[in-house]
Amino acid sequence: MLLTVNGEQGDYADDLTVAGLLDQRGHDAAVVVVERNGGIVPAADFATTRLEAGDVLELVQFVGGG
Numbered sequence: 443m444l445l446t447v448n449g450e451q452g453d454y455a456d457d458l459t460v461a462g463l464l465d466q467r468g469h470d471a472a473v474v475v476v477e478r479n480g481g482i483v484p485a486a487d488f489a490t491t492r493l494e495a496g497d498v499l500e501l502v503q504f505v506g507g508g
Contacts, residue, residue: 443495454493461488464501473504 445454447463454463460483464471476483477500483491493499 443493445493445495446498448499448501458493459489460491460493463493463499464488467501469501469503475502475504476500477502 443454443456443458444451445463446452447467454466458466460476460478461471464474464476471485471488476488478491478493479498
C-alpha cells in the first residue's frame, strides 16, 4: 500500500500497524510521536492502529541533548 511518511511516498506491506511501521523503519516507539492524517496517534494505540492506503504520517523522534 502507498503511504506518505515525513513527506516521502513509499510502498509498504498491507495490514501494517503503526508499531510495525516504526519497527520497520528502525524507530524506538518510546521516543516517537506519530501524526496520522493530521491527528496524533496515542502511543498506547500504536500496536492496534492499522494503517490504510493513502495515509499521511509524520514521525517525530525526540533527541536528547543540552
